[in-house]
Amino acid sequence: MLDKDxxxxxxxxxxxxxxxxxxxxxxxxxxxxxxxxxxxVTAKEGIQPTSRVKQKVYAIIxxxxxxxxxxxxxxxxxxxMILVIPVTKAIVGKSYGSAATIVPLxxxxxxxxxxxxxxxxxxxxxxxxxxAQSMGAGLWRIIWSVLLVEARTSLLIGVTIALxxxxxxxxMAGAVGGGGLGxxxxxxxxxxxxxxxxxxxxxVLVVLVQILQSIGMMLSRKLDRRRA
Amino acid sequence: MDPIIQVKHLCKTFQVKGSQVDAAKDISFDIExxxxxxxxxxxxxxxxxxxxxxxxxxxxxxxxxxVDGKSLxxxxxxxxxxxxxxxxxxxxxxxxxxQKSVLDNVCFPLKIAGVKKQEARERAxxxxxxxxxxxxxxxxxxxxxGGQKQRVAIARVLASNPKILLCDEATSALDPQxxxxxxxxxxxxxxxxxxxxxxxxxxxxxxxxxxxxxAVLDEGVLAESGTVQDxxxxxxxxxxxxxxxxxxxxxxxxxxxxxxxxxFSGQSSFEPMIANLILEYKMPVNILFAxxxxxxxxxxxxxxxxxxxxxxxxxRMIQDLRAKRLGVEVLEHxxx
Ligand SMILES: Nc1ncnc2c1ncn2[C@@H]1O[C@H](COP(=O)(O)OP(=O)(O)OP(=O)(O)O)[C@@H](O)[C@H]1O
Ligand SMILES: [Mg+2]
Numbered sequence: 001m002l003d004k005d006x007x008x009x010x011x012x013x014x015x016x017x018x019x020x021x022x023x024x025x026x027x028x029x030x031x032x033x034x035x036x037x038x039x040x041v042t043a044k045e046g047i048q049p050t051s052r053v054k055q056k057v058y059a060i061i062x063x064x065x066x067x068x069x070x071x072x073x074x075x076x077x078x079x080x081m082i083l084v085i086p087v088t089k090a091i092v093g094k095s096y097g098s099a100a101t102i103v104p105l106x107x108x109x110x111x112x113x114x115x116x117x118x119x120x121x122x123x124x125x126x127x128x129x130x131x132a133q134s135m136g137a138g139l140w141r142i143i144w145s146v147l148l149v150e151a152r153t154s155l156l157i158g159v160t161i162a163l164x165x166x167x168x169x170x171x172m173a174g175a176v177g178g179g180g181l182g183x184x185x186x187x188x189x190x191x192x193x194x195x196x197x198x199x200x201x202x203x204v205l206v207v208l209v210q211i212l213q214s215i216g217m218m219l220s221r222k223l224d225r226r227r228a
Numbered sequence: 229m230d231p232i233i234q235v236k237h238l239c240k241t242f243q244v245k246g247s248q249v250d251a252a253k254d255i256s257f258d259i260e261x262x263x264x265x266x267x268x269x270x271x272x273x274x275x276x277x278x279x280x281x282x283x284x285x286x287x288x289x290x291x292x293x294x295v296d297g298k299s300l301x302x303x304x305x306x307x308x309x310x311x312x313x314x315x316x317x318x319x320x321x322x323x324x325x326x327q328k329s330v331l332d333n334v335c336f337p338l339k340i341a342g343v344k345k346q347e348a349r350e351r352a353x354x355x356x357x358x359x360x361x362x363x364x365x366x367x368x369x370x371x372x373x374g375g376q377k378q379r380v381a382i383a384r385v386l387a388s389n390p391k392i393l394l395c396d397e398a399t400s401a402l403d404p405q406x407x408x409x410x411x412x413x414x415x416x417x418x419x420x421x422x423x424x425x426x427x428x429x430x431x432x433x434x435x436x437x438x439x440x441x442x443a444v445l446d447e448g449v450l451a452e453s454g455t456v457q458d459x460x461x462x463x464x465x466x467x468x469x470x471x472x473x474x475x476x477x478x479x480x481x482x483x484x485x486x487x488x489x490x491x492f493s494g495q496s497s498f499e500p501m502i503a504n505l506i507l508e509y510k511m512p513v514n515i516l517f518a519x520x521x522x523x524x525x526x527x528x529x530x531x532x533x534x535x536x537x538x539x540x541x542x543x544r545m546i547q548d549l550r551a552k553r554l555g556v557e558v559l560e561h562x563x564x
Contacts, residue, residue, distance in 0.1 A: 050287055050305060131323035131381075134283055135337040135388065136312035138305075145339070149327050225327045225368040 006197065009184060014204055016098040017180035020170045023102045025163050028109030035110065036117025037143055039065055045122075047129065047139060065114075072111040077169050080108055081176060096177035101170060109166050116161065120154035121147050153224040160216025164209050171205060181205055231258035232392060232424050233282060238291035240277050251277040252288070253448040259441070264418050264425045264524075266435040266456070268471055269445030275428045278445065279394050282426065283315045284308060296391065313341060316385035316423075320397035322377040324369040330356065330380050331365040337388040348387075355383040359413065375406035382413060386421070393417070396428045411438050432471050436460070436523050444468045456523055460530075461491045461555035469557070486535045486542040487516065491555035493528060501552060502533070505545050511536040513545070532559070 041047045042062040048055055075083070081104040085095045088103040124147055132146045148155070174182025181201045189198025240252040251274040259265045269275050280286035281293055284300050293300045298311060324333050331352055338348035356362045359379040369377055378398060385393060395414065399407040415438050418425050427439055435442050435456055443453035446467035452459070463469045473489070505513050514534035521528050535542040549556045 050284065050308070125323065125326075127319055127321055127323035128325060130285055131317070131319065132336075132340075133285060134312060134315070134317040134394075135340055135385075136309040137340050138309055141340055145336070146325065150325060152327060223327075225329075226370050 010181075010197075010200060010204065013179075013181040013184045013201065014208070017167065017170055017182070017205075018208070020098050020101050020105060020173075020178070020180055021163060021167045024105030024109055024166050024170070025159070027102065027106040028113045028162060028166065029159070031106070031110040032113025033117055035065060035069065035114035037121065037147070038062075039069070039114060039118040040121040040147070041139065041143070043118075043122075047133075047142060069111040069114050072107070073115070075108075077104070077108050077172055078176065080104055081173060081178075096179075098179040101173045101178040101180075105166055105169055105173065108169060109162060112165065113158070113162050116158040117155065120151045120158050123154055124150045153220045153226075156216055156220035156223065160213055160220070163212045163216070167205070167209060167212070229258075230261045232261040232296055233259040233426070234292070234294040235278075235282075236292040236294070238278070238281060238293065239289045240274075240281060240286060241289045250448050252281065255291070255445075255448075255450045257443055257450060257453050259424060259426060261424055262418070262422050263441055264415070264427060264439045266427045266429065266439035266442035267445060268429055268432065268435050268442060269467070270430060270471070272447075273430075273445040274448040275430070275445055276396055279317075279396050279426060279428050282392075282394055283312055283317060285317075313337070313388045314390050315392045315394060316388065316390035317394040317396070318378065318381045318385055318398045320400045322369070322374075322381045322401075324377055324380055324384070326369050328368075329365070330361065330367050330369065330372070333369070333380055334384045334387055337384060341388060351387060352383070355386050356380075358386070359383045373406075374402050375410060378402065378406075378410050379413070382410075382417070386417065389421075390423060393423050393425045394428070395425065397430070398427070399434060400429070400431075407434070408437070414438060430471075436521055438524065440524055444471065457526070457528065460521070460523055460528055462557070473559070485514075485537045486539075486546075487559040488533050488535060488546060488549070489555075489557045489559055490531045490533060490549060491528060492531075493526065501549070501554075505548065508548075509536070509541050509545065511538065511541055 038061065042058040042065070044059075044062075046058070049058065081101075084104050084107055087107075088095050088100050091103055092100045094100055128150060129142060129146055132142050137146070170178065170180055171182030171185070174180055174184070174186050177183070181204060185198050185201040188194040189201065235258070236256050238252050238255040239250070242249040242251055255278065267275050267278060277286055281288050282295070284293070288301065295311060295315065300308065300311065303311060325336065328336070331349065334352035334355055335345075335348045338351060343351070353362060353365060356365055359382055361376060361379050361383065364372065364376065364380075369380065372380065393414075399410050402410060411434065414425055414427070417423055425438075427434060429435060439456050441454065442456050442459055444451040444459070444465065444467050446465070451465040451467040452463070459468055460472065463472055502513055502515070513536070515531060516534050517530075517532040519530050521530060535545050546556055546558065
């Protein structure tokens with residue numbers, strides 16, 4: 001039953017889940033954001049340089065990144081986790097537990113985040129980009145002061161979606177010793193038939209997703225200046 | 229003669245799924261320093277393509293664009309960025325940063341140029357005063373009307389002290405009243421700062437309102453160019469005629485007879501000449517349309533007359549009018 005130990009375990013599970021989710025999202029953006037920006041910029045409808053040679057280079061960069069992202073996104077998460085165990089061991093020193101799970105979570109999240117960033121940036125009005133170019137803004141200036149600023153609402157919604165998705169992945173990771181709430185749900189709910197524990201973990205997961213979602217949406221609405 | 233912009237044999241071809249579109253075909257012209265130069269043409273004529281080649285937002289397929297002595301296509305990316313600060317551009321849809329305040333929008337080009345924040349803010353406020361929007365500094369573009377947004381865009385473009393200002397249909401999204409005030413602001417800018425202005429439009433009224441010189445574009449070809457007065461008095465090409473006569477063609481599409489368009493300077497009195505024609509030939513002359521236009525400062529009269537349905541008489545009347553040094557054009561296409 002839900003005694004003191006059990007509650008303590010759930011609290012720890014929640015903490016681990018949040019830790020994994022937030023860290024993996026953070027690292028996911030560390031890689032995914034530059035990848036997404038690069039995808040948007042180097043795409044044919046992106047921000048093309050004037051010189052032919054550079055255009056060729058852009059096309060190659062886009063193609064390579066595009067393929068990498070597509071391959072990474074089509075590997076199921078559980079398989080990816082097993083696949084990257086050597087990498088995980090090399091980085092964290094072990095292949096089980098919350099800290100170790102962050103590695104495959106990040107690897108799974110980065111390409112998915114890259115795609116979301118790419119599509120957010122594509123929403124930025126071409127005319128505004130051209131206005132910046134006509135003022136003599138360089139690529140970095142455009143990325144930093146135009147793309148990321150004008151797309152910030154959409155980017156924040158992306159962060160919210162990423163958090164929710166990564167939280168889901170982290171629960172899945174519980175099946176193979178990943179720690180956190182997913183781990184608890186499987187050990188107690190599945191192997192020991194403690195339905196109440198499983199239900200509580202589900203409720204906690206739902207509440208977590210709700211809270212993250214609400215915070216994200218509120219922030220993005222607060223930051224949006226497009227409405228009068 | 230001191231051209232600030234020289235366009236030489238400019239061609240631009242777009243490849244669209246196998247087929248190709250020639251948006252600019254061997255276009256050459258000069259724009260004088262301090263001029264207000266109009267580029268007029270119907271939709272799809274290639275106006276935007278041409279103006280975008282003037283700051284290399286569009287890379288010409290061939291030909292040369294020389295701005296202030298520098299051939300743009302030969303510049304490195306860094307040099308081009310630097311030259312672009314001298315060539316401001318405003319757009320039909322304003323293209324302001326929607327997530328930035330009015331003040332930050334005006335500060336943006338200064339930020340690009342590396343001006344310190346405090347200094348940039350002061351200059352931006354000064355420019356907002358110039359365009360009459362100092363009370364909107366803290367507002368966001370979404371809270372402004374179209375005319376106000378264009379004023380912000382103008383303040384923004386002035387921030388970098390450009391030598392040239394390109395306007396691509398800058399008033400096309402605005403009502404006539406607001407259009408007038410924006411054009412007035414552009415004229416003031418031209419006069420006070422000596423900035424050369426290139427005005428892209430499909431409306432003859434805009435050209436007549438502020439331009440000194442004009443080029444007519446027709447399906448990617450430069451049909452003709454010259455002073456606005458000359459174009460108004462004696463358009464040489466069909467493309468120019470079409471643009472000048474918009475709004476009057478219904479009037480002249482009437483019954484038989486020969487319709488002619490007569491232009492004259494507003495000071496000369498025209499009345500007796502028609503009376504004289506009628507008295508001399510004992511035949512009726514109809515005034516189908518008459519208007520006086522203000523073409524950059526001087527009054528220009530325009531009249532569409534319907535001459536008698538007798539070919540011989542009509543021709544002699546035309547000769548009489550021409551003898552009086554009036555601009556006379558026969559509007560064959562508009563009579564039916
Ligand atoms: N990026 C592009 N790719 C392919 N075709 C283009 C492109 N830009 C313009 N064109 C074509 O070039 C021609 C000229 O277009 P442009 O936009 O310069 O005309 P415009 O005179 O500015 O017309 P409007 O008054 O409608 O703005 C058109 O046929 C157009 O379809
Ligand atoms: Mg256009």
